[in-house]
Amino acid sequence: MKVTTKTEELLEKRQKYVVRAVSNGSLNFAREAKGATVIDIEGNEWIDFAAGIGMINVGHNHPKVVEAIKAQVDHVIHPGFNVIMYENYVELAEKLCEVTPGTHDKQVILLNSGAEAVENAVKIARRYTKKSGVVSFTRGYHGRTNLTMGMTSKVKPYKEGFGPFAPEIYKAPYPYLYQKPAGETEVEYVDRIIAEFKDFFLTTVSPEMVACVVMEPLQGEGGFIVPPKKFVQEIAKFCNENNIVFIADEIQTGFGRTGKLFAIEHFDVVPDLITVSKSLAAGMPLSGVIGRKEIMEVSEPGQLGGTYAGSPTANAAALAVIEIMKEEKLPERAEIIGQKIENKIKALQAKYPEIGDIRRLGAMVAMEIVKDPVTREADKYRVTDIANYANQHGLLLLTAGIKGNVIRFLPPLVITDEELEKGFAILEDAFANS
Incomplete structure (x- = not known):
């Protein structure tokens, strides 16, 4: 038997x-x-x-994270920040403003998942610029919701059979040095991709139509493709010159993974908005958008939020994570x-x-x-x-x-x-x- x-x-x-x-x-x-x-x-x-x-x-079950979660659960699990506020939402927002790149004034919204952070970053950019177009990149991955599926390149298994997708999403070229043509030098290849990116705004969509460019500083699901520094800097410069919000999707690359707290720091670029999730709260569902105050504060009360967004239990874990990152x-x-x-x-x-x-x-x-x-x-x-x-x-x-x-x-x-x-x-x- x-x-x-x-x-x-x-x-x-x-x-x-x-x-x-x-x-x-x-x-x-x-x-x-x-x-x-x-x-x-x-x-x-x-x-x-x-x-x-x-x-x-x-790491799994870091003692400091476990202790923070247990201590929080003893007091309040989740009353809903839009119903009655709680201290650690504000504390975490302050910490995220401190640790993310840039010395400008920032504000934060806390959410649940990476895809939700990307969706809200797009909403914020659209509200600020009064434009609607969204540009992501070939091989990029941003989530499984309808909007973020549209921004994602990989058809199988993420997109097949789930359309139609949200409109006004466009995919720009992104360099892939390993697969560059044999006849080109690295410099020639990067310059050509930058030129193609700029031509993209002549042939595919106008800058006057685009609210934001969303970029993974290092493409995750796309195959861990590391872009040249010059490319990232040219994208940020183009966005700045054309009233386009530059969004760094740091959901997989953030919180120490790439050798800096945020991957965008490798490129000497300060994005307008940063999306975070994954390792932010060591396994607790939490995400966020951190951005320039003048962009973040345009949306009216009630336009952004969510029932479980910024749970105090997850916030407690995230505050512990930020301490651990520094201490260890x-x-x-x-x-x-x-x-x-x-x-x-x-x-x-x-x-x-x-x-x-x-x-x-x-x-x-x-x-x-x-x-x-x-x-x-x-x-x-x-x-x-x-x-x-x-x-x-x-x-x-x-x-x-x-x-x-x-x-x-x-x-x-x-x-x-x-x-x-x-x-x-x-x-x-x-x-x-x-």
């Missing part, structure tokens, strides 16, 4: 009661987690190189972790030439897998095999890229050297055995 495990029982219930449209990288169930290690309900250990898709930069020097730690990951991938690349490109900013690291390093043709199936093996053998690993041929690394920034080495060993096995 076959013995059914608890995992098998839950998988059967999951298939019966939970919509299949929610994908699962690992077919196991977490029981507890700490730092960069997750224990499943069977007692198996998993090294986490995913961090909830970049959500747990301070996690942005600095991100660079150390990222270098270790890069070194490991380079060692693998010497043995496995299908690793065509390695790119990173801090601890936001990716390797692009190709069929041939000369043609650079994407190899999605090799990536799927590697990720599946890892997710079945103790390493939580994510993929990315428009063509699905990128493996991305997003470990918690508190990951120990021992946890990293355990993860690397499984990754090596995945290459060897998949």
